[in-house]
Amino acid sequence: MFVELIATFVAGLGAAGVVLLINLATRDLLPRWAMPAAAGAGMIGLAVALEMTWASRTIEGLPQGVAVADTVSESAWYRPWTYLWPQTTRIMAIDTDTVRKNEAAPDTRLIEVYLLARWQPTQRVPQLIDCATGARADVTDITLADPAAANWRPVTAAGDIVRLACGE
DSSP: OHHHHHHHHHHHHHHHHHHHHHHHHTTSOSOTTHHHHHHHHHHHHHHHHHHHTHHHHHHHTSOTTEEEEEEEEEOBTTBGGGGTSOEEEEEEEEEGGGOEEOSSSTTEEEEEEEEEETTSOOEEEEEEEETTTTEEEEOOHHHHHOGGGSOOEEOOTTOOHHHHHHTO
């Protein structure tokens, strides 16, 4: 966050510097408001670019063995460009290297789900996946001992959580 703040200030200074050079080359033909307007436009432009590319940069930075199961994109009235290009605000990823099977319940997998969101700490949520029915359950001490007693909920068709967990 601090690095992005510094980068935003540098973008503003860079844009103002370009306008200053153009103004010097044209012998003060530009209006006086051009330099602060360029600085503001540069800062806003970089902030928008950083927000819109957060998801792709985050996905590229995931370690080997962590696969993206689902993303959530949103549009907002105070970000009108998101109606043309929705902004990805949340990512759900699965650590495929640590998927564990239960010998007592061969169709059940224990997985680690990572929930990533912009400006939020990453959350690690253990989940049980039933490969036969395509359902999931939150992990508690009781469900680890007896997966049949878990509160199973169907997985929506939007994500690849079952496919990634079950290796299909």
